[in-house]
Amino acid sequence: MTRRRFLAATGLAGAGAFLAGCGGGSQSPGAEPAQGDGGASGYEGPNVELAFWNGFTGGDGPVMQQLVDQFNSEHPNIAVKMTVMEWADYYQKIPTAVQSGNGPDVGIMHIDSLPTNAARNVIVPLDDVAEALDLKQEDFAEVVWSAGEYEGQRFGIPLDVHPLGFFYNKTVLESAGLDPESPPTDRQSYEAALEQLKSAGVQGHWMSPHVFTGVLTVEALVWQFGGDLFNADGTEVTWAEDPAVEALTWAVDLVRNGYSPTDVGQDADAIALQNGQSAFNWNGIWHINTLKEVPDLEWGVAPLPNIGGTQAAWAGSHNFVLPRQRSADENKQQAARVFINWVSQQSLAWAEGGQVPARNSVRESAEFQALPEQSALAQQVDYLHFPPPVPGIGDVLADFNQAVNEAVLLTKEPAAALSEAADRASKKLEENRERYGG
Incomplete structure (x- = not known):
């Protein structure tokens, strides 16, 4: 996919x-x-x-x-x-x-x-x-x-499960004096790597304002900073609270601090990694097959770095x-x-097509572990997050998508963008409860 x-x-x-x-x-x-x-x-x-x-x-x-x-x-x-x-x-x-x-x-x-x-x-x-x-x-x-x-x-x-993962260009890392076999795993090492890449003339993490992959990145960050998009039963919007503001601010600071260009186009972040213009890209497991088709590209994939202090990742x-x-x-x-x-x-056969099997037994099998890229992203399975099982949740999340877009494009401050989006989304939640009989 x-x-x-x-x-x-x-x-x-x-x-x-x-x-x-x-x-x-x-x-x-x-x-x-x-x-x-x-x-x-x-x-x-x-x-x-x-x-x-x-x-x-x-x-x-x-x-x-x-x-x-x-x-x-x-x-x-x-x-x-x-x-x-x-x-x-x-x-x-x-x-x-x-x-x-x-x-x-x-x-x-x-x-x-x-x-x-x-x-x-x-x-x-x-x-x-x-x-x-x-x-x-x-x-x-x-x-x-x-x-x-x-x-x-x-x-x-x-x-299956298809999570977000951390893709990195080994050649770019090595050219900046970083260890291509030891990508950053937390906020301190990630920010240090971005600074070293910047000193070498590389904008290390292109922050997309689009759903793919910017919004998915910010969703993962919200969970990493200890927040959530909704309360436990999906009846209230919680993305205007401090953890989400902190998460979106960190993402926006990638642009403000020069680690990312402004107004990154759709898919431009993924293409930049392939072309050696950036070092890091948070993208879905479906990106594995794309990168395998790029001749002579030295790349790796790992679980998402833990930026906020809590291990978490988006998944579908x-x-x-x-x-x-x-x-x-x-x-x-x-x-x-x-x-x-x-x-x-037959989930092992399906995994070979570029997915993480839903069954624990298959993920833990030697055959699946022999698939290096998929098994690397499968390490995140115990801390993946999905939207709450609420009818019409996609309509509500559209407001969060807009907030991320506005903040990353620097047209609104993160707190204001999230607060305004939460107000709109809360009304939609109420309308959906009436529409779907919840």
């Missing part, structure tokens, strides 16, 4: 409003989720074809297609047909398709999309699948497991979902669960 395609997936500030017009809180007649064995016993019914929709248009697409092909070869009475589209199109199409009775049998959703789609009955509970897979909280990092639940029911079967996650069907087809319901069950057990 490339950054640009992931941006399309998570840039849907208006998705909540769109979903609000796709049915209320009651379930459709005849669309109750199956209460069988979740696919554990396999499928021995008549031949069925399953429509499987996702947004894997990047390098992860061929990996998933290989898994689908393997599944089909091992299950002659189930034919899974995978349809791939841009994530933005996917999230626009699936509610309408479900409402009209033409939705897919299986889908993939990002973790922050589950609550909104669950609240609007676009997807059905998967507790039976979790039970069939014998999935338990102790099998996963707590944040991964709990994020797939909404109002006491499980709506997502976690496939892909989850399997079952879209609601207007007319129940027990054969397809069982076959779909068999498919999810099977792919969930």
Whole structure:
């Protein structure tokens, strides 16, 4: 998955409003989720074809297609047909398709999309699948497991985790007299390295004002400084409090102190690292595959430096979902669960495509540890953060995105930008509670 395609997936500030017009809180007649064995016993019914929709248009697409092909070869009475589209199109199409009775049998959703789609009955509970897979909280990092639940029911079967990581250009570090094999790990060493790079004529960390990667960087910093974006149940905005102000101020000071250019363009921070114009870039795990394609580039990746005193990092996650069907087809319901069950057990193959497996056992395996870049970022799994499981949370976070943009572009002071954004977002939270019945 490339950054640009992931941006399309998570840039849907208006998705909540769109979903609000796709049915209320009651379930459709005849669309109750199956209460069988979740696919554990396999499928021995008549031949069925399953429509499987996702947004894997990047390098992860061929990996998933290989898994689908393997599944089909091992299950002659189930034919899974995978349809791939841009994530933005996917999230626009699936509610309408479900409402009209033409939705897919299986889908993939990002973790922050589950609550909104669950609240609007676009997807059905998967507790039976979790039970069939014998999935338990102790099998996963707590944040991964709990994020797939909404109002006491499980709506997502976690496939992977894709965290933010610390990428560095070894050649640039060495040319500035820094150890290319020992990147900074905390605030003191990070700021010292930036100062040494500046003395060598290098702006070491290009601070982006855009969601990718500036906003994700600031979100990680807020958690590192001991703050949060919302309270525990997602009913109040907390990003105007001191830890968030301190975090955003640190990011803005990268520009003010000359460690970053002003007005960094979209993706310019990533390109600067590749071109040797900067040394550091906080970017997503999807950046690994991009850097591997750059000839003769000497680079490394590590967990995010701990700037604020608390280990923390932003992350997303892909989850399997079952879209609601207007007319129940027990054969397809069982076959779909068999498919999810099977792919969930192939997470090492999926990791090789550039992801961190959701399962603890796979992350801890020797085979996964042999993937140096992915395993480096997997070290962060116990302190990753997701948005709270609240419907319409993407609409609310759009205000935080705006605050970061204004502050990094030096058009507003960090405290003022965050405070004004929090006021707007608080109103949205209240409106969403009415809209989604929370």
